[in-house]
Amino acid sequence: MFCSGVLAVVAFGVLFPVLLVVAESFQVAPPGQPAAYGLDGWRAALSEPGLRGALLNTFTVTFVRQLLSLPLAILIAWLLARTDLPGRHGIEFAFWAAFFLPTLTVTLSWILLLDPEYGLVNTWLARLPFVGKGPFDIYSFWGIVWVHVVTGSLTVKVILLTPAFRNMNTAFEEASYVAGATTFRTALRITVPVMAPVILSVLLLGTMVSLQTFEVEQVLGLPFRFFVFSTMVYDLLVTRVPRYDAATALAVLVLVAMLPLVFMQQWATRRRLFTTVTGQFRNQPHRLGRWRWPALLLLLGTMLVVLVVPVAFAVLGTFMKLFGFFHIADPWTLGNWKTVLTDDLFLRSLRNTLVLAVGTAVAAVLVHSLIAYIVVRTRYAGRRVLDTISWLPFTVPGIILGLALLWLFLGVHVLRPLYGTMALLVIAGLISGMPLGVQIIKSGLLQLGSELEEASRIVGASWWTTYRRIVLRLMAPTLMAVGMITFVGAARNIGNIALLATSANRPLSILQLDYIAQRKFEEAVVVACIIMFISLVGALVARFLGLRGSVG
């Protein structure tokens, strides 16, 4: 009964908004008019060049991102997990930290370096003979791809693949050596094929995340009128006369494109069960021999690009009188920090962010642990359905989820007073954080084994006492880690809440977006740095609590 209640609420929170989006795509009347149904929205999404172009751009960017980042990520994961590369543990940690850099902050850093007019790399190169003008332009297709590769695309794959490579049964490789194959040949013929299901699974996860991209295109694409579907949806909804039908139709198209990926991902996850076998011997790292130093150089270079440069230049950027103008006389100032820190708007947003992040984290620990517990420990008939539904938000692009919640809260009378409050943003964060949170707690519970609980029941403790005294105590570090992850996610969340935030409940992440839209880069980068700081501290705390990148 209780379990059914949980299932009903979760299903309502996840499925109903999506269904609402689908229904709304057929509602063609402008806002404020009586409802009328038709196919205009769909016609627009499929035929208007701008809309079709945005859809095409989404797939092209996604494809190129994956194509570039996957081989490199496999190589790096293999080097970190299976070889005697010097400093591999430190480097793995660096990738972990880089994963938590907020995308927008990294984007701002790369603008400093690659802006076609005043970007540092361009101005340096321009000084060389025969180079008339700096060759790089961040406001371009390749600029967008570059920022994506050095942010999420690469780091997430590395932190997911490295533990998987590490857990692989070494005997598969050893059998190949003994059979007469070299290290290189073994890597190609045995290691990568054996890992293929995991690699496919990670690739599909990466693709799903790529399809949801929002803020990079919002900042880098807008200046040259380059849209992907999410920025187009945003554009259709906020900047002109809202065209809800076309926006929702576009959203539904992307959701449909996600479906095969979801099924393939589930299939790949099931397939990879055979790759780890128990009873293995100690993991013997490969000797890289003379490849040691070139490999190290490659990884240090990658670290420079994914971690050091973004952090250094984001911080540097906050002290510039004019963002990006290194060549003016006396370019440095503390003024930006003063302006921002004394701005009423900033202080309100900071408070909103803290309320939002703490509220989401607390709610997530409660709700996600409840879902995970039902899925793992009970015999409830609907637990598989609950499991699947809790994973679904992963496939729903943030902007669509935001849109769906917007419809839900504006459309349903009783919920309307919540619009403009923090509660709405907390709900958005709770839903978008659900897949990861539930997964982490689930694997924690599975490792715990049920005997510990059963022993407590046998000696006479009630279910509730057992839950409090045994489960919660033992799970405390995991739950804290989930809380921290959700805290960080909520603090940097943009896509989910871009449509939901109003001037009353605007958090820092949306404030920086607004600053950028007003071309106030100096203020934006200060806010971006503060969000980055919150993210990194939260990530470190979560890591300290024992979280490792073994999800997915």
Place this chain on the structure above:
Amino acid sequence: MTVLRLDGVSKLFSEAAAVDRVSLEIARGEIFTLLGPSGCGKTTTLRLVAGLERPDAGEIVLRDRVVASVPRRTFVAPHKRNLGMVFQSYAIWPHMTVFENVAYPLELRGGRRVVVRERVARVLELVGLAGLETRAAILLSGGQMQRLALCRALVYEPDLLLLDEPFSNLDAKLREQMRVELKLLQRRLGVTVLFVTHDQIEALSLSDRIAVMQRGRVEQVGPPRELYDRPASAFVRDFLGQTVILRGVVKELDTMRGTVTVAMEGSLAGSTLRGRSAPDASLAAGAAAHVAIRPEDIDVTISATALPEDNALVGTIDALLFVGDRYEARVALGGEQRLLLLLPRARECREGQRLQLGFPPDLVSVWQA
């Protein structure tokens, strides 16, 4: 002819010696077993031979070729050693079919397609896997995977076949069957085998010679019968089979015949047992000693009025367990001393019965306490 020679080989894992100055010689065509409890260094020794670990001291010579030597600073990578190996988990590559698993090593050796096909078919036939060539390897049963692993290790006729606890993942019935199959196969092909196990039954039944290992060292090397009948150390004695041990004090030494007479203590005071002196035991009259015998070597006579004969003790069955093919009887020798005997099913036994236990002097050994 020697196929493999280990000369003072050591391997350290964070300062602790997993393998400690091990020297062995394995002759062509024999099944040589490394036997010992888990953590004794037997698997590490096998991996050193395979080249999956590098030694920290000593030298490994495979067929006159030095494959690893610390003093000479040479190390031959595993893929250049021409060895076959069956892993504990079988390590059947899950992304390949049965055929591809076996063909892989031949391809690496540049075999022609027709030849590869022919040789794979022949070796699969040998272990009864013919006809499964196109089957996905992960769909095989445990026993079939084991056979496949064996095929893959044998197909290129390696100089030496390494087996790392190959039966430990099989159930008891299958294990017995595979044991016989392996021995028959080895006799047929004449391949030299280095076998690692912690299971004494496997070791005793399969091996031509066994090296018992403990804490990284070789305790004793010899044929199974010799190890069982004449263990060189208390560890080997207790590790292989069952042993009855009784405490006493040396009463008399007969250096001419190499026998020792021991006066029993406690509740057995008054009786004496005679046996041969264990190797390396320095026994003097009055020193504490252990009298050891295999329980199956004890002569059991049922007699209600038993008076002890020469070199015999009297006991009473205080617990009798019927385990199917025989009885397990716990026999009290009066007071605190007890021993466990196996009695044939045919015997008329009951609890409380008095037994006379004869200790044949040439099967009794006397050890330093």
